[in-house]
Amino acid sequence: MLETLRTAWEALLERxxxxxxxxxxxxxxxxxxxxxxxxxxxxEWLHARAGWPKVVGYVLAGTLFGPTLLGWISFEALAQARPLADAALGLLMMEVGRRLDLGWLFRNPELLRSTLSDITLSFALIFAFAFWLIGMSPGWAAATAAVTMASAPSVVLLAIEDGKAQGLVSDRIMLHTALSSAASFVAFTLVLGIIHAEHSTDWLNAATHPLWVAGGGLLIGWLGARIAIVIARRLPKGSLAQVFVLVASALLAVGLARMLAVPVFLSLFLMGILLAAGDRQQVLRYTSLPEGHWLLAIILFVIVGASLPWQEFTWLTGLQALGLLVVRAAAKSAALAWSGGSLPLPKRLLVGLGIQPLSATAVFMAYEIAALYPEIGRSALALPLFAAAIMELAGPALCQMALRRSGECETTTTQAGGIA
Structure with a gap:
């Protein structure tokens, strides 16, 4: 049939x-x-029929139809779609940064104690696992810890939005996620220098690359936040025009970060923090992306699912990835259990369960580091990539379980006639 169609088409070309x-x-x-x-x-189908988080379906679609399985999307098409993924992750990271309430943290010593315990123990145990048990070099073990120590901000944000969760558990899950992401970004920046020190013949790379990333991210974030606030002051509060300015400023920051080889997720996260800190007149305090999170999530997680390197999977790497996830889960649960405080132990453990997701940010960080020395980096960072691949599917369900068991989710009934 295709050959007949081609023949007819070519005959028409003559006229x-x-x-x-x-x-x-x-x-x-x-x-x-x-x-x-x-x-x-x-x-939507998995959410309606099995109660699974929608994010799982997005990742499965990307994995199934991506270049490693059915091949609907080639590696070239995936590279062309990368700016869309950067924009989607950047906008979601900006929202996470805007929700980081540092004042609440410093007013509450138990929160500070639990977050520091989570950050320290997660990095230390993952580094020890990668260095002592897997046999990685100190630089790549630190890179593995930096990539996997934090929770997935986009998954947690979307899980809270989807469940309309409000309460101490959901607030602490969001706070821990945002702070561990910030710590992960700091570790990521320092690790760049360590990797250069191990593999580069020019010490200038090790000295300047972390400064370029940190300084560039801060400058781009400040510029994006400043432009958004200055223009939004002249517009009605909560208006569609303010939403447009917020999105346009974020996309400007995404473009600048891509142009200057500064990680988009870091620049937009800093932009969100600076927006929250610098908006003293609360011009954009209540301006958000209405119903935009799920559109961004579909784009982001389909691309991330298609980007996962399943063609390089081996059973040994899979077992090592599972071991890393067990160590990581133990570190986070232990940190929350030992931190004490006014929140009862069962709810602290629910917080520890809710911060287990590992997703798009980890995948993007791993690829950023691996790209420095491709001949070494792809194999060295296969472990955190496969750990992220596993948690792309399990992480959203764990976060959803924690939010539901906390009793903080809004109970809604699905309307008849729709897919979801």
Whole structure:
């Protein structure tokens, strides 16, 4: 049938000069659009039929139809879609940064104690596991710890939004996630210098790359936040125009970060923090991305699912990744249990369960570090990539379980007639 169609098309080309050559394959943008629709439908179906988080469906669609399995989306098309993923992750990270309440942290010593315990113990145990048991070099073991020590801000944010969760457990899950992300970004920046020190023949790379990333991220974040606040002051509060300015400023920051080779997730996270800290007149305090989180999530997690290197999977790496996740879960649960405080132990353990997700930010950090020395980095960081791949599927369910068992989710009934 395809050959008949090609013959007829080529016959028409002799008379209709405006026709293009017979398309040998579907346009990558059209394929990617179909993949997004499939991801949406799969996520909604799993959520409606099995109660799974929608994010799981998005990741499964990307994994199934990506280049490692069915190959609907090629590696080239995936590279072309990377700016969309950067924009989606950046906007979500900006929202996480805006929700980081440092005042609440410093007013509450038990919160400070539990977050510091989580950050310290997670990094130390993951580093020890990668260095002593897996046999990584100190630099790549530190890179593994930096990539996997934090929870997944986008997954946690979307789980809280989806469940409309409000209360001490959900607030602490969000706070721990934001702070561990901040600590992970600091560790990531320092690790860049360590990796250069191990592999580069020029010491200048080790000295300047962390400064470039930290200084560039801070400058881009400050510029994006400043532009958003200055322009938004002249617009009605809570208006669609303010939403547009907020998104446009964030996309400007994304573009600048990509242009200057500064990690997008770091720049936009800092932009969110600076927006919250510098908005003294609360111009944008109540301006958010209305119902935009799920649109961003579909784009982000479908691309992340398609980017996972399942073609390099081995049973040994899979077992090592499971071991890393067990160590990581033990570190976070122990940190929350030992920290004490006014929150009862069962609820502290629910917080520890809720901060288990590991997702897009870890994948992007791993690829950023691996790109420095591709001949070494891809194999060295296979462990955190496969750990993130496993938690792409298990993490959202664990966070959803913690929020539901806390009793802080809004109970809603699904309307008849829809897929979700």
């Amino acid at each position: 209709l000069l405006f026709l293009p050559p017979f398309p040998e394959q579907i346009d990558s943008l059209a394929l990617f659009s179909l993949l997004l629709v499939v991801g949406l439908l799969l996520g």
